[in-house]
Amino acid sequence: xxxxxxxSPEQMMKDKAEYARKGISRGRSLVTLEYGDGILLVxxxxxxxxxxxxxxxxxxxxxxxxxxxxxxxxxxxGIRHADVKGYSYSRGDVTAKALAxxxxxxxxxxxxxxxxxxxxxxLVAEVGDANGARNEIYHILYDGTIEDERNYAAMGxxxxxxxxxxxxxxxxxxxxxxxxxxxxxxxxxxxxxxLTERDLEVAVLDRTKARRKFxxxxxxxxxxxxxxxx
Amino acid sequence: MDERxxxxxxxxxxxxxxxxxxxxxxxxxxxxxxxxAAAAPEPIHGTTVLSVRYRDGVIMAGDRQAxxxxxxxxxxxxxxxxxxxxxxxxxxxxxGPAMEMAKLxxxxxxxxxxxxxxNLSLEGKANxxxxxxxMNLPAAMQGLVVVPIFAGFxxxxxxxxxxxxxxxxxxYEETNFDAQGSGSKDARDSLKKLWKRDMSRDEALRxxxxxxxxAADEDVxxxxxxxxxxxxxxxxxxxxxxxxxxPDDEVRRLCEAxxxxxxRSGNGA
Numbered sequence: 001x002x003x004x005x006x007x008s009p010e011q012m013m014k015d016k017a018e019y020a021r022k023g024i025s026r027g028r029s030l031v032t033l034e035y036g037d038g039i040l041l042v043x044x045x046x047x048x049x050x051x052x053x054x055x056x057x058x059x060x061x062x063x064x065x066x067x068x069x070x071x072x073x074x075x076x077x078g079i080r081h082a083d084v085k086g087y088s089y090s091r092g093d094v095t096a097k098a099l100a101x102x103x104x105x106x107x108x109x110x111x112x113x114x115x116x117x118x119x120x121x122x123l124v125a126e127v128g129d130a131n132g133a134r135n136e137i138y139h140i141l142y143d144g145t146i147e148d149e150r151n152y153a154a155m156g157x158x159x160x161x162x163x164x165x166x167x168x169x170x171x172x173x174x175x176x177x178x179x180x181x182x183x184x185x186x187x188x189x190x191x192x193x194x195l196t197e198r199d200l201e202v203a204v205l206d207r208t209k210a211r212r213k214f215x216x217x218x219x220x221x222x223x224x225x226x227x228x229x230x
Numbered sequence: 231m232d233e234r235x236x237x238x239x240x241x242x243x244x245x246x247x248x249x250x251x252x253x254x255x256x257x258x259x260x261x262x263x264x265x266x267a268a269a270a271p272e273p274i275h276g277t278t279v280l281s282v283r284y285r286d287g288v289i290m291a292g293d294r295q296a297x298x299x300x301x302x303x304x305x306x307x308x309x310x311x312x313x314x315x316x317x318x319x320x321x322x323x324x325x326g327p328a329m330e331m332a333k334l335x336x337x338x339x340x341x342x343x344x345x346x347x348x349n350l351s352l353e354g355k356a357n358x359x360x361x362x363x364x365m366n367l368p369a370a371m372q373g374l375v376v377v378p379i380f381a382g383f384x385x386x387x388x389x390x391x392x393x394x395x396x397x398x399x400x401x402y403e404e405t406n407f408d409a410q411g412s413g414s415k416d417a418r419d420s421l422k423k424l425w426k427r428d429m430s431r432d433e434a435l436r437x438x439x440x441x442x443x444x445a446a447d448e449d450v451x452x453x454x455x456x457x458x459x460x461x462x463x464x465x466x467x468x469x470x471x472x473x474x475x476x477p478d479d480e481v482r483r484l485c486e487a488x489x490x491x492x493x494r495s496g497n498g499a
Contacts, residue, residue, distance in 0.1 A: 051347060054344070054347075056344070076345055079344045079345055080247075080341075083250070083337055083340070083341045083344075084247075084251065084254060084258075086337070087247075087251070087258065087333070087334070088255065088258050
């Protein structure tokens with residue numbers, strides 16, 4: 001009979017956290033900024049087909065970094081949660097807070113109960129109404145830790161440096177173009193390269209839009225916003 | 231493949247909101263518990279909804295009146311629903327289940343779009359609606375019939391298309407126009423004489439309203455333009471650039487012109 005080996009719970013959690021953090025830091029980063037008309041999401045993502053940013057509901061968007069299959073699963077679960085809730089109550093009752101809590105529970109459970117934790121961080125953003133309601137940005141870590149962020153948020157590989165950069169440079173009520181440029185500069189703050197519109201996935205929650213506020217910014221428009229249009 | 235993987239794949243490949251509901255909250259599905267009463271309650275079925283194809287796409291329109299027996303139940307209900315950017319449903323039949331079905335259908339299309347990142351084809355949407363109507367069959371047998379019309383702009387084919395249904399979910403594509411509801415025969419008769427190939431938006435709007443006014447004229451269950459209260463048929467256009475409302479003012483002007491002309495010529499006296 002093999003001897004059962006003992007690992008202290010403390011050590012086990014530490015190992016899992018390190019494993020998850022390593023996985024996440026290998027991936028590219030993503031930033032979110034509040035701007036004048038809503039919330040902007042900018043991800044470094046050369047693929048035009050595999051998205052990191054997605055629509056969840058009328059005023060709610062999702063973003064994930066880390067392992068694609070894992071955050072894709074969470075994304076779909078989020079859409080289901082939101083659609084069932086909106087269908088059985090009303091569209092206005094679907095909130096980012098409830099969704100962020102659900103993600104936090106799910107990730108927390110996976111972290112403590114499964115052998116392998118999810119190597120992801122996800123973000124749930126909800127744009128406020130035109131009548132001055134405040135935007136909400138929730139950032140959920142691989143172990144279910146949940147934070148509500150203000151003005152800006154960063155996830156992925158070099159998120160600490162990016163956050164520091166955004167802290168110094170973010171201004172309230174920016175124009176979309178300025179916000180996009182700031183977002184892209186933030187993504188390159190730790191690396192010596194320039195990102196063009198082809199390396200980026202950009203979307204906004206635009207409060208001036210009718211019911212569904214989520215909008216992807218297509219390549220051409222993005223080029224113009226970046227001022228690199230040829 | 232072992233059982234675990236199979237379920238994972240089935241689950242993952244599934245972009246249907248209806249299936250999510252069926253699995254997680256079956257009590258929310260319309261028609262889930264069909265009424266068992268032997269004597270069917272009086273259905274609300276006074277309605278005319280119609281769809282007309284024209285140069286840029288399709289027009290959908292419907293009257294605004296709901297009836298319960300010989301009573302007017304509501305004067306301004308909406309019977310044409312936007313199902314997504316490029317399609318709409320006009321509901322006819324029992325109002326409650328029909329509206330519930332329209333709402334479920336909207337959510338179904340939006341859910342698919344969000345999960346998959348692209349739209350269902352028009353054919354796919356029409357089929358999905360057909361399956362929902364079939365689900366309602368037990369309720370339909372008890373008298374709660376729902377028979378919508380569905381129309382939209384087919385991006386691949388580059389034209390407007392329209393579909394009608396029967397209570398079993400049977401789906402029939404019509405090429406030029408169709409109407410549904412208690413006044414549908416009158417509306418169709420009218421359209422048969424007035425419809426032309428390749429109509430402009432203005433021509434098509436005119437033809438649509440002529441048909442609705444004819445239906446209201448002949449069918450007690452269909453409401454006509456109500457000049458006193460300012461209630462007019464709801465008219466929508468679905469084209470390449472999306473689902474749009476025809477403003478009430480424009481509908482009012484057209485209705486007034488049609489009625490004035492009829493009164494001048496003695497037509498319909």
